[in-house]
Amino acid sequence: MTHPFSPIKSHVDKFRKFIGVIIAAIISAFMVMIFASLLFTTKDFTTSSSSLNLAHLVRMGLIQASLSTILSLGVGIGLAWSLNRLTFWGRSFIISILATAIVAPGLVVALGLIKIWGRAGWVNDTLSILNLQLPGSIFGFHGILLAHVILNGAFAAHILLARLETIPAQKLKTGRSLNMNSLTRFLTLDWPMISNALPALSSIIFLLTFTSFPIVLLLGGGPANQTLEVAIFSAIRLNFDLQGAVILSVIQLVICAIIIIPSLISSAVIAPAGITRAHYWPDSKRVKRLQTTIITLSIFGFALPFLAILTQGLGSGLIDTLSRPRFWQAATTSLTLGLVSTALTLLLAIRIAMARNALNAPLTKALVGLPMFAYLVIPSLVLAFGFFLGLKFLRIPHDLAAPFVLITANVLLALPFVFATIAPPLESIVKRYTKLSTSLNLSGFTRWKLVERPLMGREIGIASALAFCFSLGDLGVISLFGTQDFTTLPWLMYRALGAYRTHEAASIAALMLMICFIAFWALPLIFNEIHAMFEIKNLSFCHPGQAIPLVYNFCSMPSTISAITGPSGIGKSTLLDLIAGFLTPVSGAIRLNEVNIISLPPEKRPVSILFQADNLFEHLSVQTNLELGLPKSSNRKAKLIKSALKEVGLDGYETRRASDLSGGQKQRVALARTLLRNQPIVLLDEPFANLDENTARDMRALVKRLTRKNAWHTLLVTHNPTDVKDLADRIYPLGGDTTAS
């Protein structure tokens, strides 16, 4: 894929490149260290080399992983497509379940699957009423594929659905006006979004399935179906053949690298990001039936195993499990580890994604992305041994290092998933807004805070849920580092399984699923408080008797103050009147968060306006003046007014009559009203002109603080250079060609 345009270079890009490359280098160095510590210490051990049919294992692995990947993607695309079109009760519940699949321990999912499809599973139980039985058994190659599709197809569906939901409403409207049918819409509107996410997604699924271990062993129906990973495990565990294990791991690493490098080189197409208002898309009845069928089958396939896990786990054993201190100890450890690892993982993934966006050369791009996937490819037992020997070499006590090692392992494990979730939207945003951000000379942090972070809130939510759930506990590493007092939830579950305590294990599995479920439901909501972008495009207005129309172009981010300057009569107040809706333009658009507000009447616009004077009704009390800014029905008026007055420093002024206030106090009350109206666009027309210098200074500080705090788009019309100097983040001089910006 070629670049649509060559990105603009800026100091932000340079910095981002630098940080990302450093992180990638550190991760690579870390991996090399692990291998090195294994290789250099092996001579201390008596090893018996293991004989195995390498070609057979690789072939088996490739066939299995390719099929699993293709099937998972197919199911994921179908399901995401259906969920994107249909709205029904319980939809968001289904979506959260889909997300939970990927983070559930493979063993738990496999057992859930067997509980449904096994010899004594729910399906056979139901069929037995009719004296029927499923043909064949769940164990075998098809069992492996089924489990992989359930785990990874659900993940794919979740990620792809998030991409589909960012298609802007305007595009959909255009599509409808062109009378696109379902297929054309899919090919022209949906597919670019889907293909944007496919490279990273397919890489992950391939790696996961190629290195799958407990599932392949458990559902494979015997040693004929196995992977390289099983061989590595047996080499290291049974024969203590560390050197052999390292060699096999490197082989696995190389095979996987060859397969995923092409996907990392490819560059995403420009696609919109952020959430748009859902637009109803009427599909034909036949297509709707197909979508309903897909969703019904998926609920059957995906949700039933999880329901089985929950019903087994939330039964009688639950109280017993919850009453044990060991559960709470493990839960506290898991949650703490989870939170720390999530923060670190997000940081690293975002940094690497930013660096990849700032880089041009495809190969460098791939090399920066590659180290992230290393952990997926190297068996966790190999890593655990490497960690262990590395620490021994550095003479660090293992029990002290355990939490740090676990966090490192968690971060590395979750990194590729988090990357796959946030990289495509970040790339889209960067491609779309680089020009704008660079022209506004936004610093890297401002760019992140105002543009990238708000526009990908939902993806960040999903990514943090992913990282959090993965971080509840990595099993490979804790097997060497865990002690009596340092236990995580998954580890406790395996412990219980190993001591006949199947009920306790089932309860822990169910509780872990619930925790993840809640994380996937809540975190995207928490992060998705999207901030509006305010944009004026080719807005033209002609005063009666004027020959040349005024044309305005303007753009603002939240929490910014833009100063509109220029000589009198140049059209500054006209602009404010147009935004507020007092004047009707000839043509053009005023968009807040991509929604055109041009046709709204003044009282319905998301705008507050503050004039030079006469903002208050002088004969009314402060309280009454402020009540005018609130909806009539509000029953918490008094409380809201009190807090707004406190915010502007006029605590206790409710009963004063407006005419008794000084000029500065009046403007403060007017600001308090703006605050109460709580509109994202705030227009200030010479608000400090009648104030003495000291009062004006305080007011400026107040406006600045409120703008930042409430994420306002503040437009300030002023003649005063001090206002501009002290207050404005950006200046729009009007004059000359009457075009702002």
Add this chain to the structure above:
Amino acid sequence: MQKNLATAFALLLLAAPNAFAQDKPTLTIYTYDAFAADWGPAPSLKDRFEDQCNCILNFVAADSSIGALRKVQLEGDTTKADIVLGLDTSLVGEARATGLFAPHEVDTSALTLPNDWRSSDFVPFDYGYLAMIYNKELMAEPPTSFQQLAGGDSNIKIIFPDPRSSTTGMGLVLWIKAAYRGDANEAWPEIAPHVITLTKSWSDAYTLFLNEEADMVLSYTTSPAFHAIVEAEYKYAAAPFREGHYTQIEVAGILNSSPNKQLANDFLTFLISAEAQEIIPTTNWMYPVLDVPLPEGFSDFAKPQKVLLIDDETVTKNSAAWIAEMLASFE
């Protein structure tokens, strides 16, 4: 965020055991997880031994006995472990070959063990017999031998852990070898069609069996006692096999590098005393090595008539080949 991180790290560090706080000598024992778990023997053993030793007993759990051995091997001289506890007879030969273990000074003459197992470097502390466990309600007449299980007209499905990842699974390979002697290579192809799947660990296989996915599972003759005593569930039983049952003896060994050899010997002497042995049956679900009275429910399940055991040296020499032999019959 940095502050939050620092707090989180501090919290995590608090969770790590604090071994430096006391002046008393600490005896560190590496063992497998189920032994050290709070439902296992470790907590009671710790209480009782600390009452008499003026020391601190510290159990460190690895995921399995082989894991505990590997951990000591990786640590070498820097290990904090004084004792590795829980190796079974199929691992003893390999453990001995590492040269990490020292001879013990424990008097084991009073022990009653199948085949009268003795060793100068490892102290046996419990034992059990491998058995195929079945559900009496679902199978009225279990097979009485491998031959009958594998026989042409039997439709019995079994499940067991992969010998490459589980020592219990390795136990089955040894069992078949001991039962069939030279003919094991003929036995496996007959058994293979009855195997639904191999699992990574014993617990996975056992869970699937409890879910009724298999008719029989590889476990121990003492497994039904767990269900009877803890769950008051009497439907599980071990099928007695004519060929005999393979013995797994669990042992503990003192490390050469231990600075607390006297204390370690004291602990092992305690471990095979009546006081400690009476804890074993209902916490580790194995037979005690002393003639102590078995708890109610435990004695209901008879010990096998005929027992099998292959000596350590033969096991160590041949295990890789025997696993390969077994795997070959599945392809």
